[in-house]
Amino acid sequence: MQNPGHIGPREREILTAIVETYISTGEPVGSRTLSRHNKDGLSPATIRNVMADLSDSGFLEQPHTSAGRVPTSQAYRYYVDQISGQATISPADQTLISDTLQGTVDVQEFLERTSHVLSLVSSGVGVAIGNAGPKNALEHVYFSRQANNRVLAVVVTKAGVVHDRMMRLERDLDQSDLNTAANYINENFRGWIISSVKTELRRRIEQERSEYDRLMKSLDELEKGGALAAEEPAKNIFVEGVANLVGNDQDRARLRDLVKTLEEKERVADLLSAYLDTRQEAVRVVIGLEEAVPEMRNFVLIGAPARVGEEMRGSLAVIGPTRMDYQHTITAVSYIAQLFDKLLNENT
Amino acid sequence: MQNPGHIGPREREILTAIVETYISTGEPVGSRTLSRHNKDGLSPATIRNVMADLSDSGFLEQPHTSAGRVPTSQAYRYYVDQISGQATISPADQTLISDTLQGTVDVQEFLERTSHVLSLVSSGVGVAIGNAGPKNALEHVYFSRQANNRVLAVVVTKAGVVHDRMMRLERDLDQSDLNTAANYINENFRGWIISSVKTELRRRIEQERSEYDRLMKSLDELEKGGALAAEEPAKNIFVEGVANLVGNDQDRARLRDLVKTLEEKERVADLLSAYLDTRQEAVRVVIGLEEAVPEMRNFVLIGAPARVGEEMRGSLAVIGPTRMDYQHTITAVSYIAQLFDKLLNENT
DNA sequence: TTTAGCACTCTTCCTGCCCAAGTGCTATCT
DNA sequence: AGATAGCACTTGGGCAGGAAGAGTGCTAAA
Numbered sequence: 089m090q091n092p093g094h095i096g097p098r099e100r101e102i103l104t105a106i107v108e109t110y111i112s113t114g115e116p117v118g119s120r121t122l123s124r125h126n127k128d129g130l131s132p133a134t135i136r137n138v139m140a141d142l143s144d145s146g147f148l149e150q151p152h153t154s155a156g157r158v159p160t161s162q163a164y165r166y167y168v169d170q171i172s173g174q175a176t177i178s179p180a181d182q183t184l185i186s187d188t189l190q191g192t193v194d195v196q197e198f199l200e201r202t203s204h205v206l207s208l209v210s211s212g213v214g215v216a217i218g219n220a221g222p223k224n225a226l227e228h229v230y231f232s233r234q235a236n237n238r239v240l241a242v243v244v245t246k247a248g249v250v251h252d253r254m255m256r257l258e259r260d261l262d263q264s265d266l267n268t269a270a271n272y273i274n275e276n277f278r279g280w281i282i283s284s285v286k287t288e289l290r291r292r293i294e295q296e297r298s299e300y301d302r303l304m305k306s307l308d309e310l311e312k313g314g315a316l317a318a319e320e321p322a323k324n325i326f327v328e329g330v331a332n333l334v335g336n337d338q339d340r341a342r343l344r345d346l347v348k349t350l351e352e353k354e355r356v357a358d359l360l361s362a363y364l365d366t367r368q369e370a371v372r373v374v375i376g377l378e379e380a381v382p383e384m385r386n387f388v389l390i391g392a393p394a395r396v397g398e399e400m401r402g403s404l405a406v407i408g409p410t411r412m413d414y415q416h417t418i419t420a421v422s423y424i425a426q427l428f429d430k431l432l433n434e435n436t
Numbered sequence: 437m438q439n440p441g442h443i444g445p446r447e448r449e450i451l452t453a454i455v456e457t458y459i460s461t462g463e464p465v466g467s468r469t470l471s472r473h474n475k476d477g478l479s480p481a482t483i484r485n486v487m488a489d490l491s492d493s494g495f496l497e498q499p500h501t502s503a504g505r506v507p508t509s510q511a512y513r514y515y516v517d518q519i520s521g522q523a524t525i526s527p528a529d530q531t532l533i534s535d536t537l538q539g540t541v542d543v544q545e546f547l548e549r550t551s552h553v554l555s556l557v558s559s560g561v562g563v564a565i566g567n568a569g570p571k572n573a574l575e576h577v578y579f580s581r582q583a584n585n586r587v588l589a590v591v592v593t594k595a596g597v598v599h600d601r602m603m604r605l606e607r608d609l610d611q612s613d614l615n616t617a618a619n620y621i622n623e624n625f626r627g628w629i630i631s632s633v634k635t636e637l638r639r640r641i642e643q644e645r646s647e648y649d650r651l652m653k654s655l656d657e658l659e660k661g662g663a664l665a666a667e668e669p670a671k672n673i674f675v676e677g678v679a680n681l682v683g684n685d686q687d688r689a690r691l692r693d694l695v696k697t698l699e700e701k702e703r704v705a706d707l708l709s710a711y712l713d714t715r716q717e718a719v720r721v722v723i724g725l726e727e728a729v730p731e732m733r734n735f736v737l738i739g740a741p742a743r744v745g746e747e748m749r750g751s752l753a754v755i756g757p758t759r760m761d762y763q764h765t766i767t768a769v770s771y772i773a774q775l776f777d778k779l780l781n782e783n784t
Numbered sequence: 785t786t787t788a789g790c791a792c793t794c795t796t797c798c799t800g801c802c803c804a805a806g807t808g809c810t811a812t813c814t
Numbered sequence: 815a816g817a818t819a820g821c822a823c824t825t826g827g828g829c830a831g832g833a834a835g836a837g838t839g840c841t842a843a844a
Contacts (some may be wrong), residue, residue, distance in 0.1 A: 118837050131787050136838070154794045154837045193586060194602040231576060232592055238541060240598060242590055244580060250588060250600040254542040330678065331696035335688060347695075348679035466806050481818055484807070502806045502824045 095145075098169065101128075102138050104146060107159045107167040111411045116156030125139075161376045161410075164388070168373045168414055177419040181209050183393020185420065189427055195249055195401055196434065198396075200326045202424055203406050207329020212416045215348060216394075217357050218249065218324030219402045226282055228274045231266035231310065239266065244273040245282065249324075255313035261306055269306040287314045324402070325353040336409060338386070341374040347384040350407075355381070359407075364391050371422045375410065386410050390417050392425040396432045404428075448518065450478075450486050451495060453744050455507045455515040459759045464504030481571035509758075512736070516721045516762055525767040535770065537775055543597055543749055546780065547742075548674045550752050550772055555677020558765045560735075560756020561698060564742075566597065566672030567750045574630055576622045579614035579658065585720045587614065589663040593630065597672075609654055617654045634664045672750070679712040680736050683752075684757060686734070693731040703729070707755075712739050714748040719770045723758065734758050738765050740773040744780045752776075 095103070105126055110345050119139060139157055144147045147166065148157040159167070164412025170249045177418045188205045192198040194357040199216035225246040232240045237260050243251045261269075291310045327350055333343065349355055359381065371392045378385035384407070391405030404424060406417050453474055457465045467480040467487060469722065472711045487505055490496045496505040507515070536553045540546040547564035554562025573594040580588045585608050591599045609617075624642065625633045641656045675698055697703055707729065711722050726733035732755070739753030752772060754765050 115836090120657060120836070132837090133789090134785090134788055137786090140839080150838090152794065153839095154792085155836065192606055197602070227582075228580065230580075230590070232576065232578075233593075234575070240592060242598070242600070244579070244582075244588060250590070252590070252598040252600065254545070256541055328699060331692050331699060334682070334692035334695050334754050340683060344682040347682050351679060464806090468805070479818055480806090481820095482816090485817085488808080498807085500825065501808095503826080504806070 095166070099138055099142060102135060103142060103159075103163060104122035104167055106139075106142075106148065106157060107163055110159055111413070114411060116151055116158050117183060118156035121156070137292065139336050141239075142301050159410075164375045165373075167416075168375070169266055171201050171415055172373075172418065173423075175415050175419045177423045178416070181416070181420055182423065184209065185423060186427065188423070189431065192431065195432065196324060198428065199324065199402055199404070202394075202428075204404050206404065206420065206424070207332060209420045210329075210390075210406045210408055211412050212390075212406045212417070213327060213329045213332060213334055213358065214404075214406060215356055215391075216326045216404045217360055219400055223269060226273075226277055226280050229315070230268050231264055231315070233261065234265045239310070239313065239315075241310070241313075243282070243316065246279070253314065255310075255315060257309050257313045259309055259355055261309060262429075265302070265306045266310075268303055269310055270322040270420055272303060272307065282316055286311070289316070325357050327351075327353055327356055342385070343384055346387075349381060349383055356407075359389065360391060360403040361403055363389060364393050364403045365404070366393055366395070366398075368393065368400070371418050371425070373414070373418065377407075388412065390414070390421050394425055394428045396429055401428075401432070437558050447486055447490060450483060451490060451507075451511060452515055452518060454487075454490075454496065454505060455511055458507055459761070462759060464499055466504035469504070512723045512758055513721075516723070516766075519763055520719075520721075520766065523763050523767045523770075525771050526764070527649075528762070529768055530771065532557065533771060534775065537772070537779065540779065543674060543780065544777065547672065547750055547752070550776075551674035551676040554752065554754050554772070555680060555766065557768045558677075558738075558756055559680055559760050560738075560754045560755045560765070561675060561677045562752075562754055563682060563704055563708065563739075564752045565708055565750050567742075567748055574621075574625055574627060574628050574633055577618050577663070577665070579618050581609065581611045581614055584608055587658070587661065587663075589658070589661075591630070593665065594627070601662065601665065601773055603663060604656075605657050605661045607657055609657060613650070613654045614658075617658055617726050620651060620655065629687045632662055634659070637664070673705050675699075675701060675704055680756070690731055690733070694735075697729060698729055704755075707737070708739060708751040708753055711737060712741050712751045712753070714741055714743070714746075716741065719773070721762070722764065725755075736760070738762070738769050740769050742773060742776045744777055749776070749780070 102122070105122060106117050108120065109125065118295070119135040123130055123132045135375055142163075143157065147160055147163040149160050150157055183373050185205055188201050189198060192201060195218055199218050203214040203216040206212075206216070210216075216366060227246050229244070229245040230242040232242070234240050234254070237257050239255050239257055239261065241251075241253045241255060243253070245251075273285070277288070280288070289307060290309055293304055293311065296304050329334060330347055330350055333346065336343070359377075362380060364372060371390060373393070374389040377387045377389055383394070387407060388410050389405055389407050393400045394402040394404050404421060406412075406421060408417065450470070453470060454465050457470065457473065467483040469756060471478055471480045471483050487496060489650040490511075491498070492507065495508055495511040495668045497508050498505055533553055536549050537546060540549060542564055547566050547715070551562040554560075554564070556562075566642070575592040575594050577592070578590040582602070583587050585605050587603050587605055587609065589599075589601045589603060591601070592600075619636070621633070627634070628636070637659055641652055641659065644652050678695055678698055681694065684691070707725075710728060712720060719738060722737040725735045725737055734757060735755060736758050737753055737755050739751060742750040742752050752769060754760075756765065756771060
């Protein structure tokens with residue numbers, strides 16, 4: 089080596105060969121095996137030298153003396169950087185994905201199918217999350233009296249997402265009160281961001297508190313009941329393909345913790361939102377997930393924001409073992425992210 | 437033995453002791469161990485004789501000569517029959533359950549929390565399913581134009597369940613057409629069972645086809661778009677606690693298949709509906725689930741219908757290993773089934 | 785700079801062996 | 815006659831030891 093830590097073309101070739109071999113076999117890879125399977129006839133000894141350098145630079149690890157080498161997180165990161173960009177999606181995946189997602193009309197349905205199809209094409213868990221987000225503009229609301237003191241609120245947003253919420257109120261309002269209130273909100277706030285509606289409404293109610301306005305009292309009641317509350321976040325989180333993880337070689341206890349974590353969908357949502365944001369252009373690969381979630385040691389996240397135009401409407405990702413087919417998964421995630429924009433734009 | 441297959445008090449006592457020991461240890465139980473742990477000082481030899489009889493009658497099995505005995509499905513069934521009725525719920529479970537379920541206002545929320553709490557109190561998977569069922573009466577519908585050709589249909593039922601559905605229509609209808617159509621349906625069909633609304637509406641449309649009625653044309657369009665279609669069944673199926681199964685001693689492949697099956701929620705729904713029906717009074721314990729679902733060998737279903745009055749609104753169940761705390765789980769399921777009636781009746 | 789050879793280190797797998805636990809059968813005790 | 819004790823037999827688990835396979839580092843040669 090001319091420079092410790094330097095990666096020349098030979099080192100790169102050997103490193104990617106090691107990573108790929110390890111991904112497909114799961115066994116620590118040794119110099120002899122590598123020299124056999126690689127066409128360019130480098131002898132085991134040469135490879136050993138390179139391997140020693142790569143170990144020094146932190147790309148490889150040995151489980152114990154005299155076992156093969158195993159790629160470190162650093163190696164995976166390097167590998168992913170190498171292959172990114174040169175990927176094109178396989179026709180099989182492409183048709184599977186477009187067939188599944190074709191004909192979806194709203195965001196929720198798209199996300200649900202996305203999580204499903206991602207779990208199919210990858211060897212990991214497919215995750216898709218809808219973003220309530222700040223850009224959630226009101227289309228209209230609708231209140232319906234159900235029984236004494238119980239009212240159903242239906243909130244429709246510009247994005248075509250429907251939130252329905254059953255509320256229990258302090259006082260009983262009859263349907264005509266409810267209609268008046270709904271009309272008031274629809275006429276005054278159409279196109280507003282929902283959280284702003286909430287605060288502005290609160291302000292107006294406070295302001296006019298003195299005048300015993302019937303409308304304002306209704307609004308007060310409804311707002312207190314949570315008519316415009318942010319909907320339960322769990323509703324737009326789709327996680328599928330947990331079964332894919334069960335076949336792996338990890339120990340029982342960690343697997344159980346992992347499945348438990350994935351069942352708590354909010355935690356998955358937090359994870360995605362921690363690593364994905366609007367500014368990023370394409371697919372992001374996060375290696376070393378155990379920093380955020382200990383039970384996800386040896387797992388990676390391959391995700392992308394789901395955008396319509398400039399607006400981030402959600403996130404989609406695959407969570408899978410470090411030993412996964414990166415090329416395959418990255419192209420799939422990227423392809424779906426593009427489809428998202430295309431399909432939902434043409435429907436608007 | 438005076439009669440092959442006869443179970444006297446001694447046999448019963450030994451059989452339940454075997455079942456309970458096996459449930460708690462998971463090891464085949466032998467005569468010596470049993471005689472030590474049981475207070476009544478029967479010698480191992482005596483127990484062996486009884487065990488031999490029980491094996492002949494099909495209650496016990498040996499993995500191999502000279503291992504202990506393992507209970508068969510028949511033994512579990514007998515055991516469950518023995519303990520049923522004499523069960524009372526533990527105070528800890530009771531408070532946990534009522535605290536979790538208190539304050540739910542609609543069926544969906546109740547079911548979701550139920551699946552969660554069942555997965556907590558049992559060592560299995562908690563399942564809760566809402567029944568669209570034949571008694572699903574229409575409260576009202578509401579249509580909202582979203583974009584060209586796209587219409588949102590909101591269907592509210594008497595049970596307080598909301599179905600919203602985004603449709604794409606052949607022709608474009610404007611909002612006033614939609615309002616007229618909604619009014620027509622609400623005035624004519626309030627209180628009808630939804631599927632009947634669908635067929636009756638179809639009939640009327642056919643009948644008046646000749647007269648070029650604007651209203652009828654709108655209705656035709658909406659009905660074709662699936663405005664009153666039965667909502668996707670997956671929406672009311674809640675499955676939680678899959679992580680509970682991962683700690684078990686089964687082999688990897690079967691565990692993976694099992695998790696996969698549980699992810700296909702429709703299959704879980706089919707399973708419940710196959711074993712639970714309205715007529716049955718209380719909790720039902722199904723042992724030998726592998727007959728319906730092969731990958732569920734060594735699993736049992738403990739379920740009950742969720743009723744409000746006489747009407748079956750859903751099903752709730754625990755799916756767990758044969759080696760589970762039956763008493764505990766049975767009482768929990770039973771308690772929740774009762775709560776369901778109580779809580780949802782008082783809200784109506 | 786690459787390759788060949790060599791001594792050394794680990795892990796894995798197989799083998800043989802013993803031991804604990806359990807069984808069935810028969811003879812004996814109350 | 816039912817319960818118990820004794821005995822020969824079976825079987826899986828655990829442990830020691832040895833051979834095999836794969837891999838490594840280092841040195842010397844092409």
